[in-house]
Amino acid sequence: MKTVLHICCGICAAGVAERLLSEGHEVSGFFYNPNIHPAKEYECRLEVARRVAGELGFPLAVGQYGTDRWFEATNGLETEPEGGRRCPVCFRLRLEKTFSHMQEKGCDAFTTTLTVSPSKSALVVNQIGQEIGGDRFLARDFKKKDGFKRSIELAKKWELYRQHYCGCIFSLRQAQAKAGAVFRCQG
Numbered sequence: 001m002k003t004v005l006h007i008c009c010g011i012c013a014a015g016v017a018e019r020l021l022s023e024g025h026e027v028s029g030f031f032y033n034p035n036i037h038p039a040k041e042y043e044c045r046l047e048v049a050r051r052v053a054g055e056l057g058f059p060l061a062v063g064q065y066g067t068d069r070w071f072e073a074t075n076g077l078e079t080e081p082e083g084g085r086r087c088p089v090c091f092r093l094r095l096e097k098t099f100s101h102m103q104e105k106g107c108d109a110f111t112t113t114l115t116v117s118p119s120k121s122a123l124v125v126n127q128i129g130q131e132i133g134g135d136r137f138l139a140r141d142f143k144k145k146d147g148f149k150r151s152i153e154l155a156k157k158w159e160l161y162r163q164h165y166c167g168c169i170f171s172l173r174q175a176q177a178k179a180g181a182v183f184r185c186q187g
Contacts, residue, residue, distance in 0.1 A: 002025075002026045002105075002106075002108045002109070003025040003107060003108065003109045003110065004030050004109070004110040005017055005020060005029050005030065005110070005111055005112070005113065006032065006094060006095060006098040006110065006111070007029050007030065007060070007113050008045075008112070008113050008114055008167065009167070010045065010049040010050075010051060010160055010161075011151050011152070011155045011160055011162055011163070012114070012116045012117060012142075013029060013052045013053070014055075014056070014151045014154035014155060014160070015142065015147050015151030015152075015153075015154060016111075016147065017029065017053075017058060017113075018056060018150065019142065019145075019150075021056060021058070028058060028059050028061065028105065029058055029061065030062075030098050030110075031045075031049045031061070031062045031063065032063030032064075032094055032097045032101070033094065034063075034065060034066055034067050034070040034094075035090050035094070035166075037067070037167070037169040037172060039065075041167070041172075044161055046062065048160050051158065051160065052158070052160070061105075070090070070093060070168075073089050073090070074086050074090065074168075077089065078170055079170075081174065082119065082166060082174055083120075087120075087166075088124055090168065091112075091114060091125055092132070094112075094114075095110075095125075095128055095137075096132055098112065102133075108136070109133075109136050109138050110129075110136065110138070111129070111138035111140055112125060112129065113142065115141050116147045116148050116151055117148065118143055119166070122140070122142075
């Protein structure tokens with residue numbers, strides 16, 4: 001099955017793409033993340049996604065990076081905590097674009113790496129994906145069967161940059177306040 005995999009970051013893509021490929025899917029990666037801030041962090045995560053695509057041998061397309069639409073969609077939700085009402089809006093924006101990409105490329109299905117993260121609700125992500133794409137969305141909880149653990153193992157093996165926050169400016173501020181530190185990518 002020709003499957004478009006929405007990739008939020010390379011670390012998450014490592015274990016998820018490996019699993020899909022082992023199941024016989026013909027994976028095409030799609031990196032679309034207008035939520036990631038700052039731009040330097042976006043570039044670091046994109047570079048890691050490219051490395052993972054190279055390691056696992058699948059093509060990677062990159063959606064346009066423009067934050068305006070993301071800020072419009074999440075307007076009024078700035079003070080929501082990580083996992084709050086802002087996150088489903090962000091998931092929907094990225095999965096709608098992935099669905100469009102899947103249709104443009106003539107693929108059979110789409111799914112996302114978002115469910116491999118222990119901090120993301122697979123139930124919420126899968127519900128949104130199915131609302132957008134019906135049975136063309138592969139609803140999965142990729143963190144099951146040690147999916148997140150496998151992603152971390154591959155990240156260590158390939159010495160990949162690992163981020164310290166979800167990606168948006170608001171989650172960055174929350175993570176920095178909690179850790180009492182400023183995070184910078186190593187890229």
